[in-house]
Amino acid sequence: MGSAKKYPQELRRRAVEMVRELEGQWGPGRGAIARVADQLGVHPEALRYWVRNGEPSTHTGSADSTNTGESDRDRIARLERENAELRRSNEILKAASAFFAREMDPRPPS
Known part of the structure:
Protein backbone atom coordinates (compact mmCIF):
# COMPACT_ATOMS: atom_id res chain seq x y z
CA MET A 1 0.00 0.00 0.00
CA SER A 62 -1.54 37.73 16.85
CA ALA A 63 1.62 38.90 15.14
CA ASP A 64 3.70 36.73 17.48
CA SER A 65 1.88 33.56 16.49
CA THR A 66 2.49 34.16 12.78
CA ASN A 67 6.21 34.75 13.25
CA THR A 68 7.15 31.34 14.60
CA GLY A 69 10.84 31.73 15.32
CA GLU A 70 11.49 33.36 11.97
CA SER A 71 14.05 36.16 11.95
CA ASP A 72 13.28 39.45 10.22
CA ARG A 73 15.86 38.68 7.54
CA ASP A 74 14.27 35.28 6.84
CA ARG A 75 10.79 36.80 6.83
CA ILE A 76 11.83 39.53 4.39
CA ALA A 77 13.49 36.98 2.11
CA ARG A 78 10.37 34.79 2.20
CA LEU A 79 8.13 37.77 1.44
CA GLU A 80 10.37 38.87 -1.43
CA ARG A 81 10.20 35.37 -2.94
CA GLU A 82 6.43 35.36 -2.56
CA ASN A 83 6.22 38.83 -4.11
CA ALA A 84 8.31 37.71 -7.11
CA GLU A 85 6.10 34.64 -7.52
CA LEU A 86 2.97 36.80 -7.47
CA ARG A 87 4.47 39.18 -10.04
CA ARG A 88 5.25 36.22 -12.34
CA SER A 89 1.70 34.92 -11.89
CA ASN A 90 0.26 38.32 -12.73
CA GLU A 91 2.35 38.52 -15.91
CA ILE A 92 1.10 35.09 -16.98
CA LEU A 93 -2.50 36.10 -16.32
CA LYS A 94 -2.07 39.35 -18.26
CA ALA A 95 -0.60 37.48 -21.23
CA ALA A 96 -3.40 34.91 -21.12
CA SER A 97 -6.12 37.56 -20.96
CA ALA A 98 -4.55 39.44 -23.91
CA PHE A 99 -4.42 36.18 -25.89
CA PHE A 100 -8.07 35.39 -25.22
CA ALA A 101 -9.11 38.98 -25.95
CA ARG A 102 -7.48 38.65 -29.39
CA GLU A 103 -9.22 35.31 -29.92
CA MET A 104 -12.60 36.85 -29.07
CA ASP A 105 -12.11 39.88 -31.37
CA PRO A 106 -14.69 39.57 -34.20
CA ARG A 107 -12.60 41.67 -36.61
CA PRO A 108 -10.41 39.75 -39.07
CA PRO A 109 -6.65 40.05 -38.51
CA SER A 110 -5.07 42.81 -40.57
Missing part, protein backbone atom coordinates in the same frame (compact mmCIF):
# COMPACT_ATOMS: atom_id res chain seq x y z
CA GLY A 2 1.47 3.41 -1.02
CA SER A 3 1.80 6.25 1.40
CA ALA A 4 -0.51 9.24 1.15
CA LYS A 5 0.82 12.27 -0.67
CA LYS A 6 2.25 14.80 1.75
CA TYR A 7 1.78 18.49 1.05
CA PRO A 8 4.41 20.90 2.38
CA GLN A 9 3.34 23.04 5.33
CA GLU A 10 3.97 26.25 3.37
CA LEU A 11 1.65 25.05 0.58
CA ARG A 12 -1.04 24.24 3.14
CA ARG A 13 -0.67 27.63 4.83
CA ARG A 14 -0.78 29.53 1.54
CA ALA A 15 -3.72 27.53 0.20
CA VAL A 16 -5.79 28.19 3.33
CA GLU A 17 -4.83 31.85 3.15
CA MET A 18 -5.95 32.03 -0.48
CA VAL A 19 -9.29 30.35 0.33
CA ARG A 20 -9.94 32.75 3.20
CA GLU A 21 -9.06 35.71 0.98
CA LEU A 22 -11.46 34.57 -1.77
CA GLU A 23 -14.20 33.80 0.73
CA GLY A 24 -13.73 37.32 2.09
CA GLN A 25 -14.32 38.70 -1.41
CA TRP A 26 -17.00 36.31 -2.66
CA GLY A 27 -18.55 35.05 0.55
CA PRO A 28 -18.47 31.47 1.87
CA GLY A 29 -19.82 28.65 -0.27
CA ARG A 30 -19.02 30.31 -3.60
CA GLY A 31 -16.41 27.86 -4.90
CA ALA A 32 -13.26 29.32 -3.33
CA ILE A 33 -12.00 25.91 -2.20
CA ALA A 34 -12.53 24.30 -5.60
CA ARG A 35 -10.84 27.17 -7.40
CA VAL A 36 -7.78 27.29 -5.14
CA ALA A 37 -7.47 23.50 -5.14
CA ASP A 38 -7.51 23.47 -8.94
CA GLN A 39 -4.96 26.29 -9.18
CA LEU A 40 -2.53 24.64 -6.77
CA GLY A 41 -3.04 21.03 -7.84
CA VAL A 42 -4.34 20.02 -4.42
CA HIS A 43 -7.22 17.63 -3.82
CA PRO A 44 -10.28 19.76 -2.91
CA GLU A 45 -11.19 17.53 0.04
CA ALA A 46 -7.69 17.92 1.50
CA LEU A 47 -7.96 21.69 1.20
CA ARG A 48 -11.47 21.66 2.70
CA TYR A 49 -10.07 19.66 5.64
CA TRP A 50 -7.24 22.18 6.17
CA VAL A 51 -9.65 25.11 6.08
CA ARG A 52 -12.16 23.42 8.38
CA ASN A 53 -9.53 22.37 10.91
CA GLY A 54 -7.90 25.76 11.14
CA GLU A 55 -4.53 25.37 9.46
CA PRO A 56 -2.42 28.34 10.51
CA SER A 57 -2.79 31.48 8.45
CA THR A 58 -1.15 34.87 8.60
CA HIS A 59 -4.59 36.47 8.67
CA THR A 60 -5.53 35.01 12.04
CA GLY A 61 -4.04 35.27 15.47
Whole structure:
Protein backbone atom coordinates (compact mmCIF):
# COMPACT_ATOMS: atom_id res chain seq x y z
CA MET A 1 0.00 0.00 0.00
CA GLY A 2 1.47 3.41 -1.02
CA SER A 3 1.80 6.25 1.40
CA ALA A 4 -0.51 9.24 1.15
CA LYS A 5 0.82 12.27 -0.67
CA LYS A 6 2.25 14.80 1.75
CA TYR A 7 1.78 18.49 1.05
CA PRO A 8 4.41 20.90 2.38
CA GLN A 9 3.34 23.04 5.33
CA GLU A 10 3.97 26.25 3.37
CA LEU A 11 1.65 25.05 0.58
CA ARG A 12 -1.04 24.24 3.14
CA ARG A 13 -0.67 27.63 4.83
CA ARG A 14 -0.78 29.53 1.54
CA ALA A 15 -3.72 27.53 0.20
CA VAL A 16 -5.79 28.19 3.33
CA GLU A 17 -4.83 31.85 3.15
CA MET A 18 -5.95 32.03 -0.48
CA VAL A 19 -9.29 30.35 0.33
CA ARG A 20 -9.94 32.75 3.20
CA GLU A 21 -9.06 35.71 0.98
CA LEU A 22 -11.46 34.57 -1.77
CA GLU A 23 -14.20 33.80 0.73
CA GLY A 24 -13.73 37.32 2.09
CA GLN A 25 -14.32 38.70 -1.41
CA TRP A 26 -17.00 36.31 -2.66
CA GLY A 27 -18.55 35.05 0.55
CA PRO A 28 -18.47 31.47 1.87
CA GLY A 29 -19.82 28.65 -0.27
CA ARG A 30 -19.02 30.31 -3.60
CA GLY A 31 -16.41 27.86 -4.90
CA ALA A 32 -13.26 29.32 -3.33
CA ILE A 33 -12.00 25.91 -2.20
CA ALA A 34 -12.53 24.30 -5.60
CA ARG A 35 -10.84 27.17 -7.40
CA VAL A 36 -7.78 27.29 -5.14
CA ALA A 37 -7.47 23.50 -5.14
CA ASP A 38 -7.51 23.47 -8.94
CA GLN A 39 -4.96 26.29 -9.18
CA LEU A 40 -2.53 24.64 -6.77
CA GLY A 41 -3.04 21.03 -7.84
CA VAL A 42 -4.34 20.02 -4.42
CA HIS A 43 -7.22 17.63 -3.82
CA PRO A 44 -10.28 19.76 -2.91
CA GLU A 45 -11.19 17.53 0.04
CA ALA A 46 -7.69 17.92 1.50
CA LEU A 47 -7.96 21.69 1.20
CA ARG A 48 -11.47 21.66 2.70
CA TYR A 49 -10.07 19.66 5.64
CA TRP A 50 -7.24 22.18 6.17
CA VAL A 51 -9.65 25.11 6.08
CA ARG A 52 -12.16 23.42 8.38
CA ASN A 53 -9.53 22.37 10.91
CA GLY A 54 -7.90 25.76 11.14
CA GLU A 55 -4.53 25.37 9.46
CA PRO A 56 -2.42 28.34 10.51
CA SER A 57 -2.79 31.48 8.45
CA THR A 58 -1.15 34.87 8.60
CA HIS A 59 -4.59 36.47 8.67
CA THR A 60 -5.53 35.01 12.04
CA GLY A 61 -4.04 35.27 15.47
CA SER A 62 -1.54 37.73 16.85
CA ALA A 63 1.62 38.90 15.14
CA ASP A 64 3.70 36.73 17.48
CA SER A 65 1.88 33.56 16.49
CA THR A 66 2.49 34.16 12.78
CA ASN A 67 6.21 34.75 13.25
CA THR A 68 7.15 31.34 14.60
CA GLY A 69 10.84 31.73 15.32
CA GLU A 70 11.49 33.36 11.97
CA SER A 71 14.05 36.16 11.95
CA ASP A 72 13.28 39.45 10.22
CA ARG A 73 15.86 38.68 7.54
CA ASP A 74 14.27 35.28 6.84
CA ARG A 75 10.79 36.80 6.83
CA ILE A 76 11.83 39.53 4.39
CA ALA A 77 13.49 36.98 2.11
CA ARG A 78 10.37 34.79 2.20
CA LEU A 79 8.13 37.77 1.44
CA GLU A 80 10.37 38.87 -1.43
CA ARG A 81 10.20 35.37 -2.94
CA GLU A 82 6.43 35.36 -2.56
CA ASN A 83 6.22 38.83 -4.11
CA ALA A 84 8.31 37.71 -7.11
CA GLU A 85 6.10 34.64 -7.52
CA LEU A 86 2.97 36.80 -7.47
CA ARG A 87 4.47 39.18 -10.04
CA ARG A 88 5.25 36.22 -12.34
CA SER A 89 1.70 34.92 -11.89
CA ASN A 90 0.26 38.32 -12.73
CA GLU A 91 2.35 38.52 -15.91
CA ILE A 92 1.10 35.09 -16.98
CA LEU A 93 -2.50 36.10 -16.32
CA LYS A 94 -2.07 39.35 -18.26
CA ALA A 95 -0.60 37.48 -21.23
CA ALA A 96 -3.40 34.91 -21.12
CA SER A 97 -6.12 37.56 -20.96
CA ALA A 98 -4.55 39.44 -23.91
CA PHE A 99 -4.42 36.18 -25.89
CA PHE A 100 -8.07 35.39 -25.22
CA ALA A 101 -9.11 38.98 -25.95
CA ARG A 102 -7.48 38.65 -29.39
CA GLU A 103 -9.22 35.31 -29.92
CA MET A 104 -12.60 36.85 -29.07
CA ASP A 105 -12.11 39.88 -31.37
CA PRO A 106 -14.69 39.57 -34.20
CA ARG A 107 -12.60 41.67 -36.61
CA PRO A 108 -10.41 39.75 -39.07
CA PRO A 109 -6.65 40.05 -38.51
CA SER A 110 -5.07 42.81 -40.57
